[in-house]
Amino acid sequence: MNNNDVFKKLRVALMLRDDQIEEILKLVDFRMSKAEIGNFFRSADHPKFVECGDQVLRNFLNGLVIYLRGTKESPKDPRAVIASNKAMANANAEKLFEKKPFEKRTYEKKPFENKTGEKKVFKTNKKPIIVEKVVFKNGKKK
Secondary structure (H helix, E strand, O other): OOHHHHHHHHHHHOOOOHHHHHHHHHHOOOOOOHHHHHHHOOOOOOOOOOOOOHHHHHHHHHHHHHHHHEOOOOEOOHHHHHHHHHHHHHHHHHHHOOOOOOOOOOOEOOOEEOOOOOEEOOEOOOOOOOHHHOOOOOOOOO
């Protein structure tokens, strides 16, 4: 089991996103972009796969301690932090699968300004063309 596997398992177990991992690394003054972090989670045969070094994992674990427990001056409850991450993940999942009602489109065009400055609005009451009623002859003669 290498550092990439440990990093992946911690990410899944704590339900962390790339921006949260970036924030955790900033707590210990270790700066990495989301793209660099994403390369650690790729499969080993991917061309952009990067081996996670000891320094990255060490800084992540030190930052994770601060992220979950807080500092001596302002301690946190780790269970509350994990629960808030879980609630945020569930809310994001619900947003993705939320069904929106179908909205009927209007066929009103935007106002058009003449050179004189007066605005005209053109309204069309045309029904949309239904594709099913089109007959294709495909070049065959009877």
